[in-house]
Amino acid sequence: MVLEKYLSQIAVKEIFPEGQKRIESSSVVVIGMGGTGSSIAEILVRMGVQKITIVDNDTIEASNLNRQSLYMESDIGLKKVDVAKEQLVRMNESVAVNAIDQKLNFLNAEEILAGGDIIMDGTDNYSARNVINTTAFRLRKSWIFSAVEGTYGYVKAIIPGRTSCLSCFGYPDKGEAISCTVQGVIPSAVKAISSIAATTAIKVLIKNEQNGDLIYFDSWKPSLEVMPIPKNEKCKVCGVVSETQIS
Amino acid sequence: MKILIKYYAKYRDSTGKKEEILEVDEMNVRELLGFLRNRYPKLSGDKTSLIALNNRFGKEEVQLSDGDTVSVFPPVSGG
Ligand SMILES: [Zn+2]
Numbered sequence: 001m002v003l004e005k006y007l008s009q010i011a012v013k014e015i016f017p018e019g020q021k022r023i024e025s026s027s028v029v030v031i032g033m034g035g036t037g038s039s040i041a042e043i044l045v046r047m048g049v050q051k052i053t054i055v056d057n058d059t060i061e062a063s064n065l066n067r068q069s070l071y072m073e074s075d076i077g078l079k080k081v082d083v084a085k086e087q088l089v090r091m092n093e094s095v096a097v098n099a100i101d102q103k104l105n106f107l108n109a110e111e112i113l114a115g116g117d118i119i120m121d122g123t124d125n126y127s128a129r130n131v132i133n134t135t136a137f138r139l140r141k142s143w144i145f146s147a148v149e150g151t152y153g154y155v156k157a158i159i160p161g162r163t164s165c166l167s168c169f170g171y172p173d174k175g176e177a178i179s180c181t182v183q184g185v186i187p188s189a190v191k192a193i194s195s196i197a198a199t200t201a202i203k204v205l206i207k208n209e210q211n212g213d214l215i216y217f218d219s220w221k222p223s224l225e226v227m228p229i230p231k232n233e234k235c236k237v238c239g240v241v242s243e244t245q246i247s
Numbered sequence: 248m249k250i251l252i253k254y255y256a257k258y259r260d261s262t263g264k265k266e267e268i269l270e271v272d273e274m275n276v277r278e279l280l281g282f283l284r285n286r287y288p289k290l291s292g293d294k295t296s297l298i299a300l301n302n303r304f305g306k307e308e309v310q311l312s313d314g315d316t317v318s319v320f321p322p323v324s325g326g
Contacts, residue, residue, distance in 0.1 A: 149325040
């Protein structure tokens, strides 16, 4: 551990002293390197995560630059994962970045998610989250759901066997992305949701957090609500029936 | 019976309200969503909505009781 780099966060009692070791020994997989994914990756790598896999097949566009802070004007047209990898290593030379230039789907998900201690959701659509939710449950991997639009968004920890999953409360499982330029989103809301998601991940990694409440945050109002989501025994992903079918 | 309905995020624009108290017949959570979609057609823009009963997300078959609070959220997808 290069102590000096992390002095300010180690001084926080929630991290000190074992937490930092756990952060540094954790392997994180970030699916999607857009607004939330790139911000979450930045926070976690700056905090000391030394093994990160980033997954995205998009190229950088001018409309990304207001909120996707890993990318610069001169990067327009380049692959997100290539630029992100370079930037993350510049931020913290201790990190090993595995850049995967693919879109997550049911064919590649198992191999990609298997390498993570925790999976971070940086996706922008229902279908991709359904792939994460289903595959992570099968692999018994914890993941952090995050979604944002307009001025507000959600974060929820999903810990197989302990918390409810994304399907337990009726979150849609189909539907492709609506472009952020159509749907609209303010950069500060993206950053706020990403920060909550990164903090939630750290809690799962270092404190064995078992809380799966849904966090709703509106950066404009501003307001924050935390609501319990009980497990749904009839859930088609994590319900008793589907669990029996899998095992 | 009287139910307090709270609207979140873009649903405040869809309904023009942050919250309201509605007098409704005996019904469950899912039926209430149908009732609200009839009352505010813009809510039907989403295939589904996320509904918490007394600040807890759960089963849509649960019958409502007088004095319940129902919170209605859109299913945010962006990232
Ligand atoms: Zn479930």
